Amino acid sequence: MRRGIRHVGRAIARQPGIFSLALTASSLFAVMTVASAYVIGGITERVVLPSFEDGDTSGAALTLAVVAIVAVAILRIIGIVGRRLLAGIMQYRLQADLRRQVTRQYLRLPLSWHQRHPTGQLLSNANSDVEAAWFFVAPLPFGIGAVVIILITGGAMVATDPLLALIGLVVFPLVFAINAFYSQVMGPRQQRAQQLRAEVSEIAHESFDAALVVKTLGREDSETQRFGARAEELRDGLVSVGRVRGLFDPMIESLPNLGTLAVLLVGAHRVVDGAIDVGELVSIAYLFTLLALPIRAIGWVLAELPRALAGYDRVTPVLEATGETPYGPDPAAAGDGGAGLGLQAVGYSFEGTDRPTVHDVTFDVPAGRTVAVVGPTGSGKSTLAGLLVRLVDPADGAVLLDGLDLRRLREGEVSDQAAFVAQQAFLFDDTVRGNITLGAPYSDDEVWTALRVAAADDFISALPDGLDTRVGERGASLSGGQRQRLALARAIVRRPRLLVLDDATSAVDPSVEARILDALRASEAPATVVVVAYRQATIALADEVVWFEQGRAVARGSHERLLAEVPGYVALVRAYSQAEGVPA
Template sequence: MLRRGLGVIWGGMKTEPRPTIVAVIGSVLWAAATVGTAAAIGYVTDQYIEPAVLQRQVEAAALWTVFGVLVAVLVVNVIGVILRRVFATVAGFNLQARYRRDVTRQYLRLPLSWHHAHPSGQLLSNAHADVEATWQVFNPLPMAIGVVFMLFIAGTMMVLVDPFLAFIGLLVFPGLFAANVVFQRFMSPRITLAQQLRAEVAEVAHESFEAGLVVKSMGREEEETERFRTQTHELRDALIQVGRTRGVFEPVIEAIPTLGTLAVLGVGTWQVSRGELGAAEVVQMAYLFSILAFPVRALGWVLAELPRSVVGYDRVQHVLQAEGSMHYGRATFADRDGPASSELQDVVYAHPGEEKPTITGVTLEIPAGSTTALVGPTGAGKTTLTNLALRLVDADSGRVRIDDVDARELQLGEIPAVATLVAQQTFMFDDSVRGNVTLGESASDESVWEALRIAQAEGFVRELPDGLDTVIGERGGSLSGGQRQRIALARAVWRRPRLLVLDDATSAVDPSVEQAILAGLREARAGMTVLVVAYRMATITLADQVVYLEHGRVVDRGPHPELLARCQGYADLVHAYAREAAERAAVAGQEETQ
């Protein structure tokens, strides 16, 4: 653990060399000034204090000399402390910022399949608590380096004053090393457990917040409170164990230098009584050990942080070295305009951890400028197929092509530039309507209103207090589900994609509104291809071709009337959709007449 901890520190020093070097220089100045204080006190005691005591008088010149020597040492000490603290803080926070950026960039590079296997609370903990734990050691580190330098100077001075007395005092360091070995053995597993429990607490909290509607509507407040209480109590108990271990270790670290000081005073007094050593030399030695007592704690702080740093570093590296990042080539769509075509060739895909493929041998052609509807029962693989078409996940085998270019060979960012997905579960940022449509890109009000018009969102947005500038709250909490879906659709339309993928993106709106949205898309479709996961007849009948899926396979495809006539499974499903829509319309009509 000690070797690995030093490796983490060395890596951090190489990453932030300039502030680390300045902090170490400041720490060396502080160490030299601190040891110089002992030498100055020994010198003053020998040259001025003892003669003044013997002569029973003090000269003004002697007082000014003493004052000047001590002030000079103090100034150097203060400069060293300022450099050490300021630049140690800079180095530590620079490392935290750098690694947080690296972790979040890696999150963006990793495919959805990797994210599906890692809870979001754990990912938050990796980016925050684990990064902080890794580099917290840089706060006491420069001081600890200065202490090593200080110990070298002090040890040399002690040996020059009296080798035997120096040997007695320096016995404290084997004791410090032995205490650290025992500490590392007990602390490492406790720190590992505590860091894991931090991630679990974050995950429970995140789930509870995300599922606030479910918790409230199902009356599960007490159960969620109990679940959170159980996790936090486990974390509390783990942190108490860490604190107890520190509570035993740190007093030992503090006591060992004090014992060294007492030993030096005892042996030194005995030597003075025998005439083998002068009082000034004993004072100098005792003062050296007294001023070393606090700085040596910095070594203890570093040693105490090392297990936490190693555990945090391992958890961060688990993310940074994760496999599954998607390969990107150098191909581009150049200046191609107009609707894009898409093609899947014998595609097979299984979700991570599952042996049975979700998509099996699907071959599908989506002509440029067409509207293709994916229809199938729940679990047929419709959403997975849309993710494959947009290369949100990579197929285990087979090929996905967009405009006759293999999706794996396209540059990073090429597909999002021409294709857009509107999912059933829409996400809204805690931002204005404009910000949620443009996602921070510059845009004219006219273009935003046009996208909202196509998505049938113009009417209710104009009624909002500040129109486009109305902040809709976290996850669009001030809007209904249908309104959120329409803004999400406007977000996609505003980008004028060449390929638009709708994954049941109008499920929360009324059928009449859905028909108006589809009509608007038909008007705007001259420049785009549409792939839609469809459940309603209005959507299905709009499509140029319908693809019917069952168990991850394409059972049949063709225009809606042809499939209705020749595919029994498709006919049964569509009739079920129609019956459900009729029942809903009947219920709605009864409610209006009551």
């Protein structure tokens, strides 16, 4: 309960203005609700009973009664509309703000943090957990405004007849006693349900993301069963939550009705004894029936708090996560053309592994040169590529750009100087232009220039709408080679001084690949290029080759030299050449 109250205070503190307006509207509804009891009691005493006694009533009395009822009703309507509208705005603002905080945190945290957390869980944190965290806000102004009804009603009942008030108000301790029990039972169930939501989302994301693999290997039934088993667990968890709520809600609903019956039974005897008159009994009974709604409103808030705390508890570790990429004070070296690259005893290990992925790597790449990094699968080439553009920081040694340690550069300097094209080309469900510029203010001329260097201008020109053609989610309407060329154009348009290609042209025809590398060299200010490659045609176009083996750079030289001196290099090149049907 204490944690729940703190969470309510957190919501109010984040949106104090809109909450004040919603609470004002709720208080107006509360006051008019109580006023309606007095209007009905007064009409009963001054209009209804005299009409039975005299057999007649005046038009003025009826008109006044109608005006009073309509006026109170209109003000209640204004309170209801204002309360609901403003409470909704408050809830959605809180959800939007928290979702932005979570996504900003995702972008701020380093790649190593993302590698430790499943994508489905991150999606659940940013979606269902955020929504659950503030779901109680919709009834919150009504619940707090209900306190106004309770205070006014309780005061009015005490002023009218203290004995009846005492009988009626015994309901409230029962409400909070029931809720204390409810919170203890519901909390773990809500936490489990939120966790299962994340796991269902995670499995669905994996299955959709790997749709090609699943279909190719005929594993649809297996994936369906895996998803179905977890979905059934989620169903059972939600049923368990529903059972508890199904027990709790009727108890809260019934308490005001039981109180009303007690008031009427005792009140009837009080009328007979002459302690109160009929009008006062009607007012008290009606006042007590009005307490049913605020008690339900308080119950709605209390019922949602366990789920809200479960959602917020799952989001909080994301907001409190540390390990963000530190930046230094230095600007990158000014200049056009390629940047000098140096590695000094660089080492890196993934968390949970004993053997370093990259170990004691030292070499340099002169500005404007093209170096091919070649090695067997699992030798650490992709990890090295990530280190060159600071996707991760080395555990040992340093990566230097124009003699400056990447960790000393200011935020944004590395991405301004270096570009990276990964093995898997990711395209957004956007236009060709949008996928290349990513919202940056590049002109169409600059985009077409990048497309020509990436050998993508011909097929883009043939698309129905050219640069305005939408490529579908993950570039579904394009071939693998076309996707790779668009990803390469995305990097080239930024005119990087260092371009790192992690097997980024593997799906491109060798002749097109040669055209791309020639265009990169022929530009006015050629970038320094580091390419992770396997093809002999690609390697032969490089100025120098670095042979990677078991996380270390064990040989370096020209393609011909390594063919003559490194048996592992010869075996790898021959294997790929034979696979492609090219003479070794």
